[in-house]
Amino acid sequence: MTPDLPSLMARVVRQDIQGLHAYAVQPSAGFVKLDTMENPYPLPEALQQALGERLGRVAINRYPAERTEDLKAALAQFAGLPEGCALTLGNGSDEIITMLSLACAVPGAVFMSPLPSFVMYGLSAALQGVRFVGVPLAADFELDERAMLAAIAEHRPSLLYLSYPNNPTGNLWDDAVVDRLIAAMGEAGGLVVMDEAYQPFAARDSMARLAAHPHVLVMRTMSKFGLAGVRIGYLMGRSALIAEIDKLRPPFNVSVLNAEAALFALEHADEYARQAAEIRAQRQRLYEALLAMHGVHPWPSEANMILARVPDAAAAFAGIKSRGVLVKNVSALHPSLANCLRLTVGTPDETTRLIDALRASL
Structure with a gap:
């Protein structure tokens, strides 16, 4: 007898999975995205041609092997990996978060993060059956040090994620507070994951913390660097710890084409640095324009986006979209984000269109 599909799903698919919503991606064709x-800049035409020719010579009939090791070595050099440390690769940061969740899902484990922050921290914990504790940020999205320290002492988390700069708020937290949280996690016997997805646009990073503390990991991605479509994330930490996490990496999780494209990008890091500098300049221009708009409150950002509170986020989002520009309404992600839009920094022309569309939508 062939079972009916609803009954079959009810029996074999976890109930908590059935209650989840899939990650939603807005259709973007025809919009200023x-x-x-994302980094809005394509490679110059000459580099596009050189990359295409190089990818055409890749042996796509073979499984990835040594080329991913070449990529790890190149990333280690690019990041300035400290002595005694290693790195592992993921299909974007999302896969690395999954690997961390799998590795640290011991019975009774707790994962922790300030909130609002990157949604995948809590989602990945839930998928592994690990309790997740979110600690609300203080005013202006700064870390609530007292609440964080109390939560660490009470729950003794195995993992503390610190998005640095934070998504979706864009800010770098107070370094002294971050260092005290790292010390508290050391006393609690847990790991601190410094998520530096937006490092190309930030004034500070955590490589010194990585060198100084064996319980600190640094996670980065090449997506914001300019390779969102290539899907390369990497995690750095003490060699013995990375070796354990690397056991959970799916075989051949980074394709030969992705690895080759990433190596090509690292060989032309000066072009991506130039692009990042332009994005930082447009970020400042957008921030100043937002400050001048009546009823709009933007927060200073060290990322490639700006969080801004508007009088009516739903109406502003619809108005901006009707004018051909797609942004993110983050109002529903957390109570502290009520009436907030997250605005990615684009090219000069895209920034002009965003400013005009938002001003007309207020």
Whole structure:
């Protein structure tokens, strides 16, 4: 007898999975796309041609092997990996978060993060059956040090994620507070994951913390660097710890084409640095324009997006979209984000269109 599909799903698919919503991606064809914090700049034509020719010579009939090791070595050099540390690769940061969740899902484990922050921290914990504790940020989205320290002492988390700069708020937290949280996690016997997805646009990073503390990991991605379509994330930490996490990496999780494209990008890091500098300049221009708009409150950002509170986020989002620009309405992600839009920084022309569309929509 062939079972009916609803009954079959009810029996074999976990109930908590059935209650989840899939990650939603807004259709973007025909829009100025400023909703997912991508680098808006393509490679110059000469580099596009050189990359295409290079990818055409890749042996796609073979499984990835040594080339991913070459990529790891190149990333280690690019990031300035400290002595005694290693790195592992993921299909974007999302896969690395999954690997961390799998590795640290011991019975009774707790994962922790400030909130609002990157949604995948809590989702990945839930998928592994691990309790997740979110600690609300203080005013202006700063870390609530007292609440964080109390939560660490009470729950003794195995993992503390610190998005640095934070998504979706864009800010770098107070370094002294971050260092005290790292010390508290050391006393609690847990790991601190410094998520530096937006490092190309930030004034500070955590490489010194990585060198100084064996319980600190640094996670980065090449997506904001300019390779969102290539899907390369990497995690750095003490060699013995990375070796354990690397056991959970799916075989051949980074394709030969992705690895080759990433190596090509690292060989032309000066072009991506130039692009990042232009994005930082447009970020400042957008911030100043937002400050001048009546009823709009933007927060200073160290990322490639700006969080701004508007009088009516739903109406502003619809008005901006009707004018051909796509942004992200984050109002529903957390109570502290009520009436907030997350605005990705684009090219000069895209920034002009965003400013005009938002001003007309207020």
